[in-house]
Amino acid sequence: MMLLRLAWRNIWRNRRRSLIILTSVVVGLIAIVFIEAVVRGFMRQSLDNQLGTHTAHIQVHRMGYHDNPAIDRFIARPEVVDAALAADARIAASSRRVLATGLLSSARNSSGIMLVGIEPEREARVTIIQRSIVAGRNLGLEPREILISERMSRTLDVGLGDKVVAMSSTREGKVGSELFRVVGLFRTSIMEFDRVHAYIPHATAQSLIGAGAEAAEFAMVLHATTDLNAVRDSLRVVLGPEYEVQSYEDLIPTMAAMVELTERSMIIYYVILGLAMIFGIINTMMMSVYERIRELGVLKAVGMQDRMLFWMVLLEAAMLGTVGTSVGLVLGNALNAWIAVSGLNFSWFSEGLSSWGTGAIIYPVLDPLGSVRGGLLIVAMCVLAALQPALKAVRLHPMDAIRHL
Amino acid sequence: MTIPILQAEALEKTYHDNGVPVRALVPIDVAFDQGEFTVIAGPSGSGKTTLLNLLGALDAPTGGRVLFNGRPLEGLSKTELSKLRLHQFGFIFQAYNLIPVFTAVENIEFVLTLQGVAERDRRRRALEVMKELDIEALAHKRPNQMSGGQQQRVAIGRAIATNPAIILADEPTANLDSATGGVLLDLMTHMNQEHGITFLFSSHDPQVIERGRRVIRLHDGRIERDDRRPGA
Ligand SMILES: Nc1ncnc2c1ncn2[C@@H]1O[C@H](COP(=O)(O)OP(=O)(O)OP(=O)(O)O)[C@@H](O)[C@H]1O
Ligand SMILES: [Mg+2]
Numbered sequence: 001m002m003l004l005r006l007a008w009r010n011i012w013r014n015r016r017r018s019l020i021i022l023t024s025v026v027v028g029l030i031a032i033v034f035i036e037a038v039v040r041g042f043m044r045q046s047l048d049n050q051l052g053t054h055t056a057h058i059q060v061h062r063m064g065y066h067d068n069p070a071i072d073r074f075i076a077r078p079e080v081v082d083a084a085l086a087a088d089a090r091i092a093a094s095s096r097r098v099l100a101t102g103l104l105s106s107a108r109n110s111s112g113i114m115l116v117g118i119e120p121e122r123e124a125r126v127t128i129i130q131r132s133i134v135a136g137r138n139l140g141l142e143p144r145e146i147l148i149s150e151r152m153s154r155t156l157d158v159g160l161g162d163k164v165v166a167m168s169s170t171r172e173g174k175v176g177s178e179l180f181r182v183v184g185l186f187r188t189s190i191m192e193f194d195r196v197h198a199y200i201p202h203a204t205a206q207s208l209i210g211a212g213a214e215a216a217e218f219a220m221v222l223h224a225t226t227d228l229n230a231v232r233d234s235l236r237v238v239l240g241p242e243y244e245v246q247s248y249e250d251l252i253p254t255m256a257a258m259v260e261l262t263e264r265s266m267i268i269y270y271v272i273l274g275l276a277m278i279f280g281i282i283n284t285m286m287m288s289v290y291e292r293i294r295e296l297g298v299l300k301a302v303g304m305q306d307r308m309l310f311w312m313v314l315l316e317a318a319m320l321g322t323v324g325t326s327v328g329l330v331l332g333n334a335l336n337a338w339i340a341v342s343g344l345n346f347s348w349f350s351e352g353l354s355s356w357g358t359g360a361i362i363y364p365v366l367d368p369l370g371s372v373r374g375g376l377l378i379v380a381m382c383v384l385a386a387l388q389p390a391l392k393a394v395r396l397h398p399m400d401a402i403r404h405l
Numbered sequence: 406m407t408i409p410i411l412q413a414e415a416l417e418k419t420y421h422d423n424g425v426p427v428r429a430l431v432p433i434d435v436a437f438d439q440g441e442f443t444v445i446a447g448p449s450g451s452g453k454t455t456l457l458n459l460l461g462a463l464d465a466p467t468g469g470r471v472l473f474n475g476r477p478l479e480g481l482s483k484t485e486l487s488k489l490r491l492h493q494f495g496f497i498f499q500a501y502n503l504i505p506v507f508t509a510v511e512n513i514e515f516v517l518t519l520q521g522v523a524e525r526d527r528r529r530r531a532l533e534v535m536k537e538l539d540i541e542a543l544a545h546k547r548p549n550q551m552s553g554g555q556q557q558r559v560a561i562g563r564a565i566a567t568n569p570a571i572i573l574a575d576e577p578t579a580n581l582d583s584a585t586g587g588v589l590l591d592l593m594t595h596m597n598q599e600h601g602i603t604f605l606f607s608s609h610d611p612q613v614i615e616r617g618r619r620v621i622r623l624h625d626g627r628i629e630r631d632d633r634r635p636g637a
Pocket of ligand 2: 454455575
């Protein structure tokens, strides 16, 4: 207890020097906690947008669909899949889709298209398309309505209420075509997605390509992503080998891996800061040991054990580290919490971000627990840095030290 | 015959100053008994500090040995020597005895902490000693708020608080004016006479030297004279 008091007061002896090292720890931590949160926000948003726009958590296709996404590889009995999904309480919502590539034309222009046949209400519970509508409305009950992206509306030079023609090949290899009225325009943060996707009613899509009652895919979201693999695996068992059940990690492996890798490697930022800190701490503690040589000699002379002296120096470094780290963590997380409210607007960064699919505004994602873990690492590194000065103190000869002036 | 508290047998110390040997102590034989009040006198460079450091287990001799209560110190580990100093010796140095970040009472408490005295007894014992030395008023002052004489009195308090077998003081009055030094000596004499605490201190100040009941005069590392004044 007295040793704690001694160590604590010792670090405040040279207030200026301690404040300098503390400030560097604090500023370093604020920066890292902040950068970490922005990077995490960036990665999460980019993944969330990808999942939220289309991929969702788990998808079901007929086995072989990915190799050749043709109509005869559609799911013949979607009701079987629907029943299996309804039976699993871990699934929050699911949507079934018809997918067809084709051409979308206006009076003035045309563009390649990926038509997505959806049941609007079900799709709204799985993806953010309904929430991404910037003009007009979502698909309703009318069979000849189409929801296109704002970008597509510019390409085709059409607006709300205008007519467009969609063409796609049918099961028999003929060309099916249908006239649609634009009822809504959407805009997601993924430029590439907006470039090709358009939504039409599920039944209309089926009849356009002659798919009968079949569906191309099911997409579903879970209550908790921690169940991801468990749900996937149990669906595989329930549905059998005729179906292919994939989690988003299977569907977009590079992106999923990158997000995970980024989050796991956050600790590296702390290690780098810690390494930078080490030299400051070594220097500070060395100076403070040198300044106290005589006093340390007296302590040794009156019977303070080397072991205790050693701990005293380490304790001083640990206290410096702990104070700096705590203040840094509190301020850093507070800054994040404050910025997370309105997000960081990166629109000045031009289109650059939109190809990442994050949106122009990045919301830092706090991970207080993770930052505490990082902070502990820094404290540990401070203690490590004090080893040499502590050994120096221990090696002092009491007599030489007392003579020293 | 009783065993002396501290004893030097053919004690020798040669320093090496940049390779040049400096004989600070030629073989010395001397013993100190319980209750003595001894001053080691001698001019600068005569070996007073060297002798006290060897007797106080702060330094190792280059020849001969030191015995504490008849037990030789040679062969004791650093830790054992440290414990010996903590429990058996009290030290008062010429200056800068106290830990600057601790108040007077904390300075005294600290050595008791090192001894493992329980927190409650620690504070009581420290205040008791301060009362005995009449320095209670200084209890909550830090060293930089005290005069040199006050600091030395607190240092005496720290030295006696642990109930050591002997107190070793290397020129405790050297940094004080003669009046203040006199007060300090009064205090040491009082502790010696009332409580039988054994003191061994050094000085080259005649006024201080004449207060010793036993005076050992060193010159060039050897004992020139060893006088006892039973009446003093
Ligand atoms: N660490 C050392 N290295 C080399 N020589 C030393 C060392 N310490 C002391 N000496 C020498 O040993 C001799 C005795 O020194 P010591 O300090 O014991 O004398 P002293 O009587 O205490 O002197 P003072 O009154 O000046 O304190 C001196 O010649 C001194 O120069
Ligand atoms: Mg000396």
